[in-house]
Amino acid sequence: EPIPVVYGRHVVYPDFGATPYSEFVNNDQFLFQLHVIGQGEYDLETIRIEDTPISSFDEIEYEIIQPGGNVTLFDTDVVTAPEIAGQELLSTGDGGDWVGPFVANPSETQTTLLALDIILPKGLYYANDNGGLNNRTASWDIEARLIDDDGAALGGWFNLGSESITDNTNTAIRNTYKYTVPAGRYEVRGIRTNAKDTSARAGSDLNWNALKAYLVGDDQFGDITLLAMKMRATDNLSQRSSRMVNCIVTRKLKIWDAVNGWSAPQVTQSIAWACADILKSAYGAKLEDSRIDLQALVALDTVWSARGDTFNGVFDRKLTVWDALSQVARCGRAVAFLQGGLVRFVRDDPKTLPVALFSPRNIVRGSFKIDYVMPGEDTADSVTVEFFNQKTWKPDEITVSLPDSSAEQPATVSLIGCTNKDHAMREGLYMAAANRYRRRMVSFKTELEGLIPTYGDLIAISHDMPRWGEAGDVVGYDAPYLELSESVGFAEGDAHYVVLRKKDGSVSGPWLVTVGAHERQVELDEELDFTPYTGSEEERTHFAFGIGEQWGVLARVNAVKPRGDLIEIAAVVENPLVHTADQ
Numbered sequence: 001e002p003i004p005v006v007y008g009r010h011v012v013y014p015d016f017g018a019t020p021y022s023e024f025v026n027n028d029q030f031l032f033q034l035h036v037i038g039q040g041e042y043d044l045e046t047i048r049i050e051d052t053p054i055s056s057f058d059e060i061e062y063e064i065i066q067p068g069g070n071v072t073l074f075d076t077d078v079v080t081a082p083e084i085a086g087q088e089l090l091s092t093g094d095g096g097d098w099v100g101p102f103v104a105n106p107s108e109t110q111t112t113l114l115a116l117d118i119i120l121p122k123g124l125y126y127a128n129d130n131g132g133l134n135n136r137t138a139s140w141d142i143e144a145r146l147i148d149d150d151g152a153a154l155g156g157w158f159n160l161g162s163e164s165i166t167d168n169t170n171t172a173i174r175n176t177y178k179y180t181v182p183a184g185r186y187e188v189r190g191i192r193t194n195a196k197d198t199s200a201r202a203g204s205d206l207n208w209n210a211l212k213a214y215l216v217g218d219d220q221f222g223d224i225t226l227l228a229m230k231m232r233a234t235d236n237l238s239q240r241s242s243r244m245v246n247c248i249v250t251r252k253l254k255i256w257d258a259v260n261g262w263s264a265p266q267v268t269q270s271i272a273w274a275c276a277d278i279l280k281s282a283y284g285a286k287l288e289d290s291r292i293d294l295q296a297l298v299a300l301d302t303v304w305s306a307r308g309d310t311f312n313g314v315f316d317r318k319l320t321v322w323d324a325l326s327q328v329a330r331c332g333r334a335v336a337f338l339q340g341g342l343v344r345f346v347r348d349d350p351k352t353l354p355v356a357l358f359s360p361r362n363i364v365r366g367s368f369k370i371d372y373v374m375p376g377e378d379t380a381d382s383v384t385v386e387f388f389n390q391k392t393w394k395p396d397e398i399t400v401s402l403p404d405s406s407a408e409q410p411a412t413v414s415l416i417g418c419t420n421k422d423h424a425m426r427e428g429l430y431m432a433a434a435n436r437y438r439r440r441m442v443s444f445k446t447e448l449e450g451l452i453p454t455y456g457d458l459i460a461i462s463h464d465m466p467r468w469g470e471a472g473d474v475v476g477y478d479a480p481y482l483e484l485s486e487s488v489g490f491a492e493g494d495a496h497y498v499v500l501r502k503k504d505g506s507v508s509g510p511w512l513v514t515v516g517a518h519e520r521q522v523e524l525d526e527e528l529d530f531t532p533y534t535g536s537e538e539e540r541t542h543f544a545f546g547i548g549e550q551w552g553v554l555a556r557v558n559a560v561k562p563r564g565d566l567i568e569i570a571a572v573v574e575n576p577l578v579h580t581a582d583q
Contacts, residue, residue: 001015001319001429002313002315002316002317003015003036003038003224003283003391004036004037004038004039004315004316005038005039005040005043005283005416006038006249006251006313006314006315006316007253007274007277007311007312007313007314007315007328007508008249008251008267008268008269008270008274008310008311008312008313008417008419009045009248009249009250009310009311009312009390010248010313010314011246011247011248011249011269011420012037012038012246012247012249012314013244013245013246013392014033014035014036014037014038014227014245014246014247015035015225015316016033016035016036016046016250017034017035017036017076017221017224018034018076018077018078018157019079020032020033020115020274020304021078021212022079022210023115023117023143023176024117024118024119024175024176024576025175025176026173026503027172027173027175028170028232028233029173029174029232029233030230030231030232030233030439031147031229031230031231031232031233031247032073032074032075032078032230032231033228033229033231034076034226034227034228034229035226035228035229035245036225036227036228036307036347037224037225037226037227037247037249037399038091038224038225038251039223039224039283039315040067040223040224040225040227040251040252040253040265040277040281041066041067041251041252041265041274041545042225042249042250042252043249043250043252043267044064044227044247044248044249045247045248045249046247046248047062047227047242047245047246048245048246048247048248049245049248049370049371050244051105051248052154052199057231058373058484058518059231059232059233059234059362060229060230060231060232061073061228061229061230061231062227062228063227063228063229064225064226064228065076065221065225065226065227065228066225066562067185067222067224067225068222068223068296069226071226072159072220073228073229073274074230075113075214075226075286076213076217076228077217077219078211078213078214078215079104079105079106079212079215080102080211081102081104081111081210081212081213082212083102083523084102084209084210084211085209086119086207086208086209087141087207087208087466087561088205088207089190089191089192089204089206089207089452090191090192090196090206090566091191091192091193091194091195091196092191093195093273094195094196096191096192096287096360097191098143098189098190098191099189099190099208099519100187100188100189101145101187101188101189101479102186102189102211103147103151103185103186103187103295104144104186104187104188104211104212104213104545105186105213105396107149107185107334108149109185109213109215109216109217109313110183110215110216111181111183111186111187111198111213111214111215112145112180112181112182112183112185112214112216113178113179113180113181113213113214113456114160114172114178114179114181114186114188114211114212114213114214115176115177115178115179115210115213116142116177116179116188116190116208116209116210116211116212117174117175117176117208117212117289118140118173118174118175118176118177118206118207118208118209118212118533119172119173119174119205119207119209120138120165120172120173120174120203120204120205120207121172121205122203122204122205123167123169123170123171123172123173123203123395124136124137124165124166124168124203124204125165125167125168125169125170125202126168126197126199126201126202127201128201129462133168133323133473134168134553135166135167135168135478136166136167136168136197136202136203136204136316136482137164137165137166138164138165138192138194138196138204138206139162139164139165139192139193139194140162140163140164140190140191140192140193140206141159141161141162141163141165141190141191141193142159142160142161142162142163142177142179142188142189142190143157143158143159143188143189143190143344144157144160144179144181144187144188144189145158145184145186145187146182146186147187148185148187149185149187151187151501153187154184156461156466158188158419160179160181160188161177161179162193163177163576164183164249167489170203170416172231174209174456178341183216184328185507187211188211189245190208193204194491198449200391200530201287203560206228206514207514208391213320214289217424219244220523223282226478227245227247231447233388234335235303240579241371246321246473248294250267250268251267251268251269251274251299252265252266252267253265253266253273253274253277253455254266254273254276254277254295254357255268255270255271256273256276256289256294256298257292257298257448257569258295258298258496260344263362269311270301270304270310270311271300271301271309271310271311271328271329271331271332271334271417272297272298272301272304272332273297273302274311274328275297275325275328275329275336275345276292276294276297278321278324278325278328278358279291279322279325279343280292281290281320282309282489282492284321284324284420285342287475289344291341292342292343293342293343293344293345293479294343295484296345296346298464299326300332300345300347302336302545303347304332305425308420308423309331309332309333309416309423309561310331310417310419310420310423311328311331311332311430312360312388312390312417312419313327313328313417316500318431322336325343327416327417328338328417329345329425330415330416331340331415331416331417331427332347332349332566333347333348333349333420333427333430335345335348335435335455335456335542337454337455339455339485341452342453344373344455346432346454346455346456346457347456347510348430348456348556348578349579350439350576351457351458351554351574351580352554352555353458353459353507354458354459354460354506354507354554355452355453355459355505355506355507356403356449356452356453356460356505356507357459357460357461357462357499357501357506357507357542358444358446358455358460358461358462358475358505358546358569359462359463359471359472359502359544359552360459360463360471360541361472361473361542362446362449362542363444363445363446363473364444364445364446364447364566367443367444367462367566367568368443368444368465369440369442369443369444370440370441370442370465370466371440371441371442371443372439372440372441373439373440373441374439375439376464378409380407380409380431380432380435381401381406381407381408381409381410381432382399382400382401382402382405382407382408382409382410382411382412383399383400383401383410383411383412383413383415383428383429383432384397384399384410384411384412384428385396385397385398385399385400385413385414385418385424385425385427385428385431386412386413386414386424387414387415387418387419387420387421387424387574388419389419389421390420397412398421398423398424398428400428400429401430401432402429402432402436403536405432409550411431411435413431415427424511425468430578430579431582433577433578433579433580434578437452437575437578438572438574438575439572439578440573440577441570441571441572441574442461442555442570442571442573443568443569443570443571444568445567445568445569445570446463446565446566446567447565447566447567448567448568449505449565450560450566450568450569451560451567452504452505453557453569454557454558455557455558455560456556456557457556457557458554458555458557458574459554459555459557459569460507460544460550460552460553460554460555461549461553461554461555461571462499462545462546462552462553463546463552467550468546468550468553469544469545469546469550469551469552469553470488470544470545470546470551471486471542471543471544471552472484472486472490472542472543473485473487473540473542473543474500474532474533474534474540474541474542474543475534476534477531477532477534479527479528480522480523480524480525480526480530481516481517481521481522482498482513482516482521482523482524482526483520483534484520484521484522484543484545485520485540486520487519487520488516488519488520488522488545489519490514490515491547494547494548495512495548496512496513496514496545496546496547496548497511497512497545497546497547497548497549498510498522498524498543498544498545498551499511499539499543499544499545499551499552500530500532500541500543501542501543503533503541508528508529508530510549510551511524511525511528512526513525513545514525516543522545541576543556553572553574554573554574554576555571555573556571556572557569557570557571558570558572559572
């Protein structure tokens with residue numbers, strides 16, 4: 001199974017890093033469990049058995065193994081032969097024979113230590129006539145022989161041990177017997193060497209309960225944090241409760257800045273550095289720093305920290321790097337995208353300055369399309385956000401809606417990594433607002449200037465078909481007058497503005513204008529910040545004109561796709577109410 005990766009602060013019920021096994025010491029049973037917290041380094045805030053801190057259990061010893069460390073509390077690579085399940089050992093006089101042989105360790109493994117669990121379930125005694133208990137003895141032999149990977153014997157049987165117990169108790173006797181052997185693969189057998197007392201007054205049963213092999217191998221687990229636990233079985237700690245081990249952990253990640261580079265791992269719930277870890281780590285994309293827009297992550301981390309947006313989630317199943325990256329970024333209202341071999345990030349936040357202006361002058365004729373997404377009876381009017389509540393550490397949900405919504409048709413969204421109700425509410429309001437106010441989809445084709453904007457950028461669009469302003473070229477400039485290629489109309493009593501496209505495609509303005517000497521001339525209210533080009537050797541400066549903000553619309557780019565010699569841009573008409581709903 002995949003080794004889990006945890007980001008931020010979360011509760012984890014850790015998987016086993018090795019098969020659990022048990023031993024008996026002085027009639028006490030000890031359970032040994034090795035747990036995998038996850039890939040990388042963590043701060044273990046609390047270790048619990050269900051909801052109870054581990055400090056309440058005196059019978060538990062534990063050890064936290066940091067990445068690259070070794071387990072010292074117990075042997076980790078121990079296998080238990082499944083064929084042994086309490087077989088009774090009988091002497092030849094009782095009609096018994098050797099029990100086994102049973103293979104101790106799998107093919108292509110070696111062991112240097114064998115262990116047998118021997119149990120006398122009724123104790124060892126004889127009830128005398130006075131109501132007391134007399135001594136009884138049980139003795140047995142254990143033999144082993146070396147075998148190869150195919151199970152063929154490589155030598156003869158040799159004695160591992162000749163054991164004996166004498167006691168007078170009706171309490172079960174349980175012990176683990178360990179034997180050191182030369183490295184190899186073994187099979188083991190056992191037989192009782194004295195007669196069993198079959199009297200109804202006696203307890204003399206002798207059972208072989210388990211065979212374990214301690215394997216030879218490298219106990220290095222790599223870049224993984226482990227939790228080793230040695231638990232003594234008592235009334236306070238049962239077999240069932242031992243499986244309820246959980247930890248509240250916070251991931252430690254490296255943090256980057258432009259001056260000092262990468263820091264040492266430190267406790268963080270940052271969305272930005274979780275994204276960076278996914279892209280850089282050995283279990284992720286393994287990218288170099290030069291392939292990641294780290295400056296953007298620094299800027300976004302500042303925004304997310306100020307808002308209190310975090311990612312606290314567990315990846316415990318196989319998925320692609322891009323899926324994991326998308327889930328983490330989504331928790332911060334951001335998207336990762338690949339551009340020019342560089343992984344970039346953009347957050348859906350308020351923008352007012354468009355990076356490019358598009359009008360009929362640079363939109364390919366016949367390519368301009370508008371798709372109006374009309375609401376219907378099934379259109380969601382609210383959002384139910386499913387998240388993992390960090391106060392209860394259980395799944396939770398919250399339904400949010402805009403103030404004037406009836407909230408009768410909620411859409412359910414699962415926000416992985418969100419553990420805070422306020423965070424979930426903010427994202428729910430944002431989604432509800434985006435669903436209501438972003439319902440005009442625009443697409444068009446243009447030439448290479450379509451490569452100026454990228455995903456998430458704001459562009460200005462002026463077009464006469466939907467009456468988004470009037471557009472054309474600037475054919476003359478004699479401050480404060482602009483001569484236009486198209487006539488423009490003024491409405492009495494309204495403020496009119498003109499927007500100009502600079503040589504690099506960016507937008508200048510809007511600039512307040514008044515009526516000029518004729519219908520193709522406007523007078524500027526103030527001096528421009530650049531000189532429009534009006535010649536014929538290159539493309540003239542474009543303009544967009546309208547009343548107030550009606551000189552055009554602002555749209556957020558969703559896609560930029562090459563189409564032969566042209567570039568197709570898809571965008572959604574922006575509305576500032578999307579970004580004010582969650583404030």
